[in-house]
Amino acid sequence: MSLTEMQGYAFFFFTIFLVVILYGYILHLYKSEKDGVRDYEKYGKMALDDELTDKPIEENPKETNEKKEK
């Protein structure tokens, strides 16, 4: 097998690999939402409820610990 042919096969399989990764990511996003692991759509609220006085969509654990210490 020549180098060019090897490059061709490598390119082909790499493309397949990347397509799998891409679709895997989509699947991962939907699956973790369906299983209740994470609700991605709630993060969209971050742009809307962005006053300092607004309750964070998800509190930063570091911030929560600091509050407890006080």
Next chain:
Amino acid sequence: MQSNTALEYDYSVAKLYMWTTVIFGIVGMTIGVLIAAQLAFPELNYLMGEYGTFSRLRPLHTNVVIYGFTLSGIMASFYYSAPRVLKVSMGELPLINALAKFQFVAYLVAATGMVISLGMGITANKEYAQMEWPLDVLIVVYWVIWGINMFALIGARREKALYISLWYYIACFLGVAMLYLFNNMEVPTLFFSGGLGAWYHSVSMYAGTNDALVQWWWGHNAVAFVFTVPIIALIYYFLPKESGQAVYSYKLSLLSFWGLMFVYLWAGGHHLLWSTVPDWMQTMGSIFSVVLILPSWGSAINMLLTMKGEWNQLTENPLIKFMVLASTFYMLSTLEGPIQAVKSVNAIAHFTDWIPGHVHDGVLGWVAFMIFAALMHMSTRVFKREIYSKSLLEAQFWIQTTGVVLYFTSMWIAGITQGMMWRAVDEYGNLMYSFIDTVTVLHPYYTIRAIGGLLFLIGVFMFAYNLYKTATAGRKLENEPQFRSPMA
């Protein structure tokens, strides 16, 4: 961090960048209109001796609009919106606030140095990287400070997750850092040649085709990480906030982000089609450019769908008009680019006026429109005043839209005409036209382009006036508006 009920967002740094956006916008685009007019009427080259020639002014135009206008707009938006989505005020971090002000001073020095040096004809001769090495060093310092500030803000956040806009700002920071360093690897001639040349001169560390490759790896990614990535950060924040509608699909925004990050870096080769770079690399540039349609349209469609059920706002709110048209121009531009990157199309399009046509429907329709909308949205919160004039904003929108349409349509026709004329051969295989034949034919289109640019510039002045009046004479607001920016 102290809990304080009276705590407010500190917009002092954002405010500084808002004004540099306006000043550099006026300077950069005025030069743009002048050089557009020079192409139609060459006698305009001789208004200011050597300082007024096209070759001297063209890099000044590109650098001022990219690193003056656009970068200022990005920084204003970053220092306004990043603290908000992280729910931490710059005022809570005095050291970072001071560092951000120092960053602004470094920016001002670098930008002024850029205007003066390019005006004097001191150039490193690499497209969109013309600044000489002393300025490059200053820009690296400036960029590193931005990174420190960004990650310090992230470290102090109250919100656990990072909003999608921040992902894009981080990508802008990392992408530019990497590409800028590699492309600006240069040797100051004085120190390495036994005292030859001026102290500020340098030569690239790469030569020939390698230099071209690195140059366009940077050049195209300047488009990616200055004109696209941070502007997407802007639209993901300002469109939902102004319309009061959360982004249509957060999942799609994540998917588009990773798609864009992976694909964009490899598309730069399309600038070197039919040149001396290896054929496989040209093909790769073409393929990645075409694939790039998907993540680009992913973001743009996501933005349009964010307006679902709220399209009435398009007629009622000029800021929504600006942003919706911006995402539409983003779609147009990201479809047009891949078409030009197809090898056979590129054989006609390369070196023609279709290329600046493509660039300008992106930068005027997408980048500038987004920056105008972002700044106006911010102005009501930063100055705590109502936007001075809605009708002026409406008029600006229509004048500028007309300007952009005149610009890109004239350049489409000019570019394709030019490309076809250069290739036309008679029955014996001789070229049918000389270069000057094409210039004569293109004259009307160059004139239309200059008029289009002038209309856009008039809009910039209207914007500047409206912003100034908002800051000084707009009706005072007692409470910060939640979503829609109030306007008189």
